[in-house]
Amino acid sequence: MRDTNAWSIRRPALRVGGIAATLLAAMPALCGPLSVSVTHARSDAGSIRCGLFDRSDTWRQEDRAMRAVAAPIHNATAHCDFGEVPEGDYAVAVFHAEHGETQIEYGFLGKPKQGVGFSNNPSIAFGAPDFEAARIRIGREPVNLEITLKY
Template sequence: MKKTISTLGLLTALTGTAFAQEDLANSGCITVNIDNLRSSDGKVGVALFKVKEGFPDKTERALEGKSIAAGDHCIVMFENVPYGTYAVSVLHDENGNGKMDKTFIGIPKEGFGTSNNPKIRMGPPSFSESKFELGKGEVTLTISMNYLNQRSIQKPQ
C-alpha cells in the first residue's frame, strides 16, 4: 500500500511537470516599449488584459500588472504568457498617488496609452481597438503616451 501511494505521488508529480512544460511550450513573451513620456516623474503602470471586462482602467481585472519608475523610455516584459488575445493599458502616474487624475469633467490629467495606439476619441479606447494576438514566441509592442492636459501635475505633499 505504501509503495502504491509513493508511486501515485511520483506519477502525479511527473504529470504536473509535463503539464507545466507543455504550458511553457504554449506561452510566449510580450515586450512593451513605452515612449513619448513627458517627464521622469512618478511611476508607469502597465496592465495586461485577457478579457474586455475592466479594460483599460480597472487594473484589478487585469491578468497581470507591473509598476516601474518613469523615464524617457520604459520597457516592460510579461513572460510565460499563454497564447491568446490580449490588450495592454499604460498609465503615467506622474504624481505617484496611484490613480489617474482627471479634470472636473473627466478629462485625464496624466498620460495614458493602449496597445495598437488607437485614435483618441470621446471615452477610453476599447478592448477591440487595442487587442493583439500572442501566437508564438514573442510579441513586441510600442505604446506612445497621450497627454490631453499639457500642464504638469503637482506632486502630493
C-alpha cells in the first residue's frame, strides 16, 4: 500500500526546490566595480585607451576587448572606469593615444610607438606580457588598479 501522506509532503518540497533553483539561475553573477588609474603619461595630449579582456585568446586585440574605455589625461594621469564587472578573471591593457589612434602602432622590432601598460605592471623588457602575467580577480569588492605607462 502506498503512503500518500509521505508523497504529499515531498511534492511541495520538490516544487520549492525547483523554484529556488530557477531563481538562483536567473540571478546575475556577483559584480564589483573596476577603476583603473593610468599614470606617467609623457603628455596630456590625446587620451588613454583602456581595454578589459576576459579571455587569453583575445588578449591585447583592441577590437576584441570585453569593454573599452577612453579617458582624458590631466597632469599625466587618466582614470578608466569600467563600471560593474561580473565576478571572474580579467586582464587590462592600456595605451597612450596621443594622436587619437584607436590601435597601438609598432615600430622597429615590434616595439610600441606609444606608451603601454598592463594590469599588475609586469615587465615589458622582452615583449608584452601574456594574459596570466596581467590577470586580476574581480569579486564583489571594488577593485582599484594603478597602471604605469612605459614608453
